[in-house]
Amino acid sequence: MPYDICGKVIVATAENELPRLDELYRRGNGNGLTGLQMLTAEEIREIEPHAAGIRGIRVPSTGIVDYGKVAEKYAEHIVERGGEIHVPHEVIALRRSRGNTIIETTRGPIEAGLVINCAGLQSDRVSRMADAKVDSRIIPFRGEYYEIIAAKHYLVRGLIYPVPDPQFPFLGVHFTRRIGGGVEAGPNAVLALKREGYLKNSFDVGDMLEFATFPGFWIMAAKHWQMSVGEYHRSWSKAAFVRALRRLLPELRAEDLISGGSGVRAQALDISGKLIDDFHFVYTEGMVHVCNVPSPAATASLAIGKYIVNTVLQRGDSNLAAAR
Numbered sequence: 001m002p003y004d005i006c007g008k009v010i011v012a013t014a015e016n017e018l019p020r021l022d023e024l025y026r027r028g029n030g031n032g033l034t035g036l037q038m039l040t041a042e043e044i045r046e047i048e049p050h051a052a053g054i055r056g057i058r059v060p061s062t063g064i065v066d067y068g069k070v071a072e073k074y075a076e077h078i079v080e081r082g083g084e085i086h087v088p089h090e091v092i093a094l095r096r097s098r099g100n101t102i103i104e105t106t107r108g109p110i111e112a113g114l115v116i117n118c119a120g121l122q123s124d125r126v127s128r129m130a131d132a133k134v135d136s137r138i139i140p141f142r143g144e145y146y147e148i149i150a151a152k153h154y155l156v157r158g159l160i161y162p163v164p165d166p167q168f169p170f171l172g173v174h175f176t177r178r179i180g181g182g183v184e185a186g187p188n189a190v191l192a193l194k195r196e197g198y199l200k201n202s203f204d205v206g207d208m209l210e211f212a213t214f215p216g217f218w219i220m221a222a223k224h225w226q227m228s229v230g231e232y233h234r235s236w237s238k239a240a241f242v243r244a245l246r247r248l249l250p251e252l253r254a255e256d257l258i259s260g261g262s263g264v265r266a267q268a269l270d271i272s273g274k275l276i277d278d279f280h281f282v283y284t285e286g287m288v289h290v291c292n293v294p295s296p297a298a299t300a301s302l303a304i305g306k307y308i309v310n311t312v313l314q315r316g317d318s319n320l321a322a323a324r
């Protein structure tokens, strides 16, 4: 499978970001990342000649891969080991019967010893089918991208990231070189008006009513309204999006960018209005509900899988023992 360990630089563009950069460096080392290097402004320019930054961190072990191909490989391993994949089966109900779970789907029932609900944008709804005590709701945040035109790909050699602000669950716009060629710029983080709201005009009355009747939504809206206004502005105004990107890459011009794709993050919000920033799992008999797995959950998918299996084993769930 093609991959490229192209490295990443995280750049601080203002003095007030430096304590957070230092903390990131400390945590990276503490978590066992090897080869982290604190960079001066000149050293940033040696790695990424067009990036801004008064100080930075180089993460040499960061790489890129085509995640579609990773998912295909996982599927291949599952089938090789005798597993079956039923993609078009929408889960519509879950019920316990004689120590197992009956998964009702749009294409008929499936009986399972252990169910792991990782339904992303629908994970809270699926967990409620099992009467799980999940007091969070999934709030969809669309991330929109631009692509840098081919003539300007030289502006980005690897990955250029900002210093994250722990007050917000999303990182902020950044630059990512893609494995198949090309450079992505983004994503922003716009509250989507539909769970699978990949387009700017996506809208679903039922989904909206569900947010509006959840108390945590209004607390979050009051807390983060300024950020939300900024994100909507960047969604509709290319000039505003470019201004945000130019903090990292000052030479970038609006004409260097063309519209790219989008993705929708499944972000869990708790009843007190807190956007949950850690992984969150809820267990019911014979079932594990993956209620919040923000980025980098795709990168960490194998580690998360191991964590779930080990936790269920520790809980002594006999259904898992049978399923292994």
Ligand SMILES: Cc1cc2nc3c(=O)[nH]c(=O)nc-3n(C[C@H](O)[C@H](O)[C@H](O)COP(=O)(O)OP(=O)(O)OC[C@H]3O[C@@H](n4cnc5c(N)ncnc54)[C@H](O)[C@@H]3O)c2cc1C
Residues within 6 Å of the ligand: 089, 090, 091, 092, 118, 119, 120, 121, 122, 123, 126, 143, 187, 262, 263, 264, 265, 266, 290, 293, 294, 295, 296, 297, 298, 299, 300
């Ligand atoms: C814009 C964007 C950029 C990201 N960048 C990164 C990154 O660089 N690195 C990283 O590690 N992570 C990244 N992530 C996060 C990553 O995509 C998620 O953490 C990860 O996909 C979560 O995996 P999951 O399996 O829990 O859910 P998902 O990948 O969302 O999969 C859920 C699946 O469940 C299915 N489903 C839903 N409801 C039902 C139902 N009722 N019945 C049957 N099936 C159902 C859906 O169709 C879907 O296939 C990014 C996310 C976004 C949106």
